[in-house]
Amino acid sequence: MADQQTGQALATMRVANRQTAPAVGNGDHGVAAVMAVRKFAARSLPSLRRAPAFAVALCLAGCALVPERAGQRVPAPQQVAPGVYAVIGQTAEPAPDNRGVVGNQGILIGDDGVILIDTGTSERYGRELIAAVKRLTAKPIVLAIDTHQHPAFIFGNGALASQGVPILAHRDVADLIEQRCDKCLKNLNVILGAEEMAGTRVTVPGRIITEATTMTVAGRVLDILYFGQTSSPGAIAVLDRASGVLFGGGMVTIGRIPDTKDARIDTWRDALAALKQRAPRLMVPGEGPVAPVARVDELAAYLGALQAAVAQTYAQGVSLGEAGARSELPAFSALPLYRPAHNKNVEQLYLLLERAALNR
Numbered sequence: 001m002a003d004q005q006t007g008q009a010l011a012t013m014r015v016a017n018r019q020t021a022p023a024v025g026n027g028d029h030g031v032a033a034v035m036a037v038r039k040f041a042a043r044s045l046p047s048l049r050r051a052p053a054f055a056v057a058l059c060l061a062g063c064a065l066v067p068e069r070a071g072q073r074v075p076a077p078q079q080v081a082p083g084v085y086a087v088i089g090q091t092a093e094p095a096p097d098n099r100g101v102v103g104n105q106g107i108l109i110g111d112d113g114v115i116l117i118d119t120g121t122s123e124r125y126g127r128e129l130i131a132a133v134k135r136l137t138a139k140p141i142v143l144a145i146d147t148h149q150h151p152a153f154i155f156g157n158g159a160l161a162s163q164g165v166p167i168l169a170h171r172d173v174a175d176l177i178e179q180r181c182d183k184c185l186k187n188l189n190v191i192l193g194a195e196e197m198a199g200t201r202v203t204v205p206g207r208i209i210t211e212a213t214t215m216t217v218a219g220r221v222l223d224i225l226y227f228g229q230t231s232s233p234g235a236i237a238v239l240d241r242a243s244g245v246l247f248g249g250g251m252v253t254i255g256r257i258p259d260t261k262d263a264r265i266d267t268w269r270d271a272l273a274a275l276k277q278r279a280p281r282l283m284v285p286g287e288g289p290v291a292p293v294a295r296v297d298e299l300a301a302y303l304g305a306l307q308a309a310v311a312q313t314y315a316q317g318v319s320l321g322e323a324g325a326r327s328e329l330p331a332f333s334a335l336p337l338y339r340p341a342h343n344k345n346v347e348q349l350y351l352l353l354e355r356a357a358l359n360r
Helices: 002-023 028-043 045-050 053-061 123-136 157-161 171-192 265-277 293-315 320-326 338-358
Strands: 078-081 084-087 105-109 114-117 141-145 167-170 207-209 213-217 220-226 236-240 245-253 282-287
Touching (some): 078 282, 157 167, 245 293
Parallel strands (some): 114 141, 245 282
């Protein structure tokens, strides 16, 4: 039975690859994403055999990384469980051609309302996300959750707040949005253009948590998972108990190099292990495709390798200017955004080591 389930899942992946390749063919990132899924499946058959066939098939098929119709900002929601949808952004940096759609969102349809996980890059995106929900259900949106403060995830807040939807976040996330996001908004206006960002404003979450908690919203029981400062201050993940789907938010980046600007890497790696121990049926990362939770091991491996490489570079007395070239990680160099993102991560970690040495 396990082999039959694995065969069905791999067959689903092959169909998805054939259907998706043309859709993501407007750049190397789309092709790379499909190839990464194929490689992952090839080396991960034992874990796939242990996973539920429905979950495996969904995560392997979940590679449609761009909107399906010209002019549509919000990618078509992918159903990952009954009443649970993932909206998957592109594996890229924000740019005019992708309208800044580089982060994922979640849609949870409950008994009498809908919960959104993250809200997107702009007011326009937020309005289109609301419209996408209305095409799925007549139930109202009753809560939006900001999992972290990255601009690609929080600038749809205004569209929801204007309709009276409460927005929940950790206190540290709300503080960062208030402190930083005027500058973030100016940057996105430069990158994406004033027309694309028209009407977008900084909207600080008003429903604040300070620790991990469990809540029932629209009949769905949600575990809000918080482990301290991980990928960034106040980053949370959301586990929907009924479906077993984990929304990893900023803590989980799959199939690309993560941003470690605000991270505490040791705590982050511990958090990834804790997420894995929760054994969710399926995981929707903040960035990247729907995947089994075992794929957090790839992120943890990169973070560990980054720490080791930069520690060695710093100990050898290499200058900051040369640190990137001397801290290469060939095992991860094929991942999208390796060159710009990895070099930034090296520089940031190098400066942390330097600051720690000066404070001794």
